[in-house]
Amino acid sequence: MPTSPSETAPLRRDAQRNLERILDAARDAFAEDGVEAGVDDIARRAGVGVGTLYRRFPTKEALIDAVVDRRADEIAGLVAEAEAEDDPWEGFVLLLGGLLERHARDRGFKALVADRMAATGRPSLRERLRPQLVRILTRAQDAGALRDDITVEDLTVQVWGAGRAVEITGDIAPDYWRRHLAILLDGLRAPRATPLPGPPLTETEGEALTAAWTAACRSGR
Amino acid sequence: MPTSPSETAPLRRDAQRNLERILDAARDAFAEDGVEAGVDDIARRAGVGVGTLYRRFPTKEALIDAVVDRRADEIAGLVAEAEAEDDPWEGFVLLLGGLLERHARDRGFKALVADRMAATGRPSLRERLRPQLVRILTRAQDAGALRDDITVEDLTVQVWGAGRAVEITGDIAPDYWRRHLAILLDGLRAPRATPLPGPPLTETEGEALTAAWTAACRSGR
DNA sequence: CAGCAAGCGGAGGAGGGGTTCCGCTTTCCG
DNA sequence: CGGAAAGCGGAACCCCTCCTCCGCTTGCTG
Structure with a gap:
């Protein structure tokens, strides 16, 4: 340490x-x-x-952990900002936008996001953030702005995917993430949501996924 | 050869x-x-x-190319199937669903998708498929089912991202891709789509992206 | 069946990472 | 100031993967 x-x-x-x-x-x-x-x-x-x-x-891994630890405040700040936002939907958008923007500009951010929820390693960050995340989500759902059939697991997977897409575009079109996010948001908005097929992921499955994702991030891509 | x-x-x-x-x-x-x-x-x-x-x-690369070449018919068949579908929207959904399902089940499929559009290497596959893709897209747009402010580039990036997300979930929840796709489709559907911010990617940017994506796939992300 | 070109296998070279080791240097404290 | 302990640098090492090389084998053809 x-x-x-x-x-x-x-x-x-x-x-x-x-x-x-x-x-x-x-x-x-x-x-x-x-x-x-x-x-x-x-x-x-x-x-x-x-x-x-x-x-x-x-080990190199320990170095990564240390860097991630140092930057954890960045995510915590973003989440807090999103939660503090008056309008529930705007707060939600702020969070996703902040995540995607960082993905587009900073290749190390992926490791941070992975670690943020990681089941392995330092649980403090993940455990501190997850309840906030749930609050942001449910607040937006209660306000009728966010479709109410999605879970934190759905959102996490969506962010992983979008992050990857935006990461690729980052070098060539640094602002493309806004467009990508807009499409994603249209899929997440409540008013015109189509019923989702199949059950959501269980929290256990979510944890297993996170572990897999973390491992993938750690080994480079 | x-x-x-x-x-x-x-x-x-x-x-x-x-x-x-x-x-x-x-x-x-x-x-x-x-x-x-x-x-x-x-x-x-x-x-x-x-x-x-x-x-x-x-070289190993040549082997990958050969395998991809062999499997190219699979994608071509999927695209043809999507184009043959009577309902424009259903055809579009068929295409995306087919792509995501394969992503979930087959880790080598990513290389195939990358190569399908690759600017480098064998252009035949990409050049053969792209016009079909455009047709499927515009047909769904003309039918008023698909939002008309997205381009083939937007769609490609979305598929890359979704593919990544679904690839991760594939091992743990092999059918999760349906849920992910449903959310994506809600974002792509025409009715009440929110205007997109910023310009779409140019075709040149799209090609550069494809090259970057291909390189990433080749080196094992 | 004989000869030989095409084909085969797998030990080892090459190169690129992460990690270790040890002789030299710097800081600190009495 | 002086000595001991902490710190430093980077060459060497290990391991892993792609690739090469060459002595032996196999299938084809006359």
Whole structure:
């Protein structure tokens, strides 16, 4: 747990500085290339050797976790913003838009979204966010704006898919996500919803999916 | 071009048999593991050595191409079926449903879909299919069933995203794609569609996207 | 049946990741 | 200031995958 400041002996000043540099470099590298960015590249960006990197993070995975942890506030902020929005539908749109926009601009974001709900690893983030998500969803449904036959699992899968689509378009048409989202929203709006076939995913299935998705993200794509 | 039968000397009988075995094994391996299935694994499934495989296909990429070529008829058949359907909307739904169902059941299908439109490599398939696609789309629009502000590019991106989502759910909930599709269709239906923001992708952008998508599929996302 | 070209298999090369190791440097504290 | 412990760098290592090479085998043809 190198990120927790108050544990065992404090880091030497140079070590602390290098730790910051590594985290910053990793954030940038992941944003540009996704989690498949190489450790050598990250170390070079940070101006340190790979040995230094591995002194702080026993494995690349641990580095990813640390970067994700650091950025978790970003998602938490977005969700809070969405919940604070007066209009339930607008709040819902704000959330989805925020997610897709980040997907379009930042390739490392996928790992963040995956981790946000991950069943494995650090549950704090996911457990903190999920209730908020449900609230945003049901609030929009109670207001009659969002179709009431979809569940959080449906929404999650939709976001994964849309995120992937928008991620691909991000390099070529950075604003295309708005169009994509508009189509998705038309499918989610209440007024003209067609009954959905088949049962929704159970929460257990949702968790299994999340685990699979996380694994896929971790291994690069 | 090992797949074209009438070229230079005909293959020896054992070689011909091994060629079939390799193609079958590759099809199965890709369906199970996606294009990231290893060549050693494919050779083992086929009951041949990797040397034999490489005698026929200069590179793994060429093998993928050959498998995709062989399966191209599957997509062509689906598209033809969709076009032959009396009701324009039903034809459209048939097409999307067929694509998503295959995505859910067959991990190698993604490569096929990518290649179907690929700007690089074998253009025949893509060029043959695209006009049909446009016809299916415009027919449904002219019938007033499909919203008339979407383009083939929009549709393609939607299918990529939905395919990804459904691919993940395929292992856990093989029929979930129906639910996902239903939501997507509600977003695509004409009645009371909300105007889309921003311009659609140009055809040039569409081609660039396809190339990027193909590259991503080839390298195993 | 004999000769030989085509075909075969699988050990090993090549290259690209992540990870380790160890001799040198820097910081800190008495 | 001086010594010890923490930190540093990056070459080397491991492992995994695609691909090559070459001595042996098999099927075809006269």
